[in-house]
Amino acid sequence: MSRLFYKVFLWFWLSIVVASTTLMALTAVKHSRASRDEHWRDRFGPRVDLWARQEAEILDHEGTSALSKYVRSIESDPGIRNYLFEASGLGLLARQAPPLVLQTVASVTQSGAEAQFFARDRIIAEKVFGPSGKSYVVIVTFPHPSVLPRRLFQFLGEDLEGDGIIRLGAILLVAGLFCFWLARQITSPIDKLRLATREIANEHLNTRVDKKVTARRDELAELGRDFDRMAERIDALVTAQRQLLADVSHTLRSPLARLGVALGLARQRANPETSEHLDRIEREADRLNGLIGQLLTLARIDSKVDLQRKTVFDLGSLVQEVAADGDYEARSRGCAVRFTTSSECLVEGIPQMLRGAIENVVRNAVRHAPKGTNVEIAMDLKGVQSPSRATIHVRNQGTGVSAAELGSIFLPFHRSADGATLDPYGTGLGLAITERAFRFHGGTAIAANMPGGGLVVKLELPAIPSKSAD
């Protein structure tokens, strides 16, 4: 699961959960206000009814001072205010009534109803008749219900105890499942596209996007189809370029073969004077031959036709053989090739290709080694358990190369910056072949200068963990 998946999943899930809880809270608040109003009416309706009757009786029998005393006792509850009016709207208690109350009086005297509730304003108005037969209007105002946030928390607190928790759980679960599916829908094609991109970057140019992506009917599918078209185009271009290289090399071989034989014929009839020039022609023809051979080797690695020739073999003995051959060649230059290894090392690969690749490095090292010095080849196995890697270090005591060039010596036809290559017979392809061959085998080839002088080429290859170590 990718990070994008979690992001999409969490964001969707969170927004669905927040939206639905908010909706739930709002309905709950509305619902609770209605029930609260009901509650208030049930609680205070009868009381106000009682108070109104009492007030009318006290006023008729005992006068205003007794009434004031009684009203004060009612108003001992905080926030409650009691007003008394004659039917004509005249205030009977010596107090200033707020405009809302005065409006209420007017509406009550006009209507015939006995008690009226104004839930929103928390006002109850009652029309009563005193023993004397006079009619009065009693209005009691109550404090307003508390503000919303407190209510909301109250609702949650109350609701979570009941079936609210089930509802909340259901929302979380359903939203979770839905968001999981949604996130998968969005991210899985992206993952597949990314996989294909990476494969192309690894030079698997025949990679195409998974059919599941291109079969969709949205922009991602279009992206997938565009990607496929691009990959096809790159594949075709690269293949054509490689094919051209291979074809050119093949075609060049025929005239070169004829040239070689014609040269031999000229030599059969040569006199000492011309044979010097013929030598020169022969050397140049040999160089061309070598170059074409290496171009074809390179084309062959790129074409991957040898894939089915993979076998498991001991890299140690192969390197040993190359070292022995290198030593034989080095002797003519007064040099030697020394080989050390610590353990047996099985690898899976194409022995001929790897042999050529290692050979190029060894011969290159020998070619650039000063007279009378040694070329050291050290082989090692790193990591006995899987992922174990075989390393081959080929080191000479030459002048090395400048730091800027360390990476580029593996490029085809690289020539050192000073121009004066010590290597008139190198084709400029040897190390490029090495690098490609090791990359083909899932390995690497890098170069470094030794602190004490000289160049070391470090070759690395995945190895098969030795059984004895298990």
Add this chain to the structure above:
Amino acid sequence: MELSAQMRKPTGLSGRRVLLADDDIELCQLISLYLEHEGFAVEAVHTGQEAVERALSGEHAIVVLDVMLPGMKGFEVLRYVRAQSRMPVLMLTARGDEQDRILGLEMGADDYLPKPFNPRELSARIDAILRRSRNDLTETRPAGAERIVVEDIELDKGGRMVRRAGEEVNLTTVEFDLLEEFLKSAGQVLPREEMVRNVLRREFSPFDRSIDTHVSNLRKKLGPTSDGLERIKGVRGIGYLYSLSRSSRGGQK
């Protein structure tokens, strides 16, 4: 073409008659000219069918066979020829195509030369191969049945025949010579340089692994020893060793 017509007549050079199979007509003419100067008689053919027909006529001492022939691939020609004849075959392989030469040697070619080649090298290789097959004819026949027996392997030099546990093993000329070399010094390490000189009859050059291919072919044809061990062991950095089982140390002649 007038060249090959002339060459078809039997001449005194019958031991040095070369059949050249290559589809590059101009190259064939040049090679013919060169080899004639070196004392060979050359007949050139340009297709696979012709190559098989002429090779099996028995008129030539050696076939020089290009791997890329129109009609029938060089390898197929080699297979047809090998099915009926042990005549020496030198393959011309594509440079840069290691696999071709290995396949060629595995299928019983005596030697190979990557193309383009130096004609001097071609002539030297042909010479070496012919000298070897001539040795087969002259040295051994009159000397009668010289035989080497090492454990279950029996090598009959006169009859150019090898038997393993009484059963005949079909070997090419190179493999035969190689086995002879091994049996003569069974139990001792043979350096690769020496093997190249004695068996392939040419100077050792590093990075040339054809002797190893011949050894591995021989190994495959002979199979493991009766006690299931590798018959020919590689000795790192030096060469090869024909190993003897503990019971019969020391080869008998």
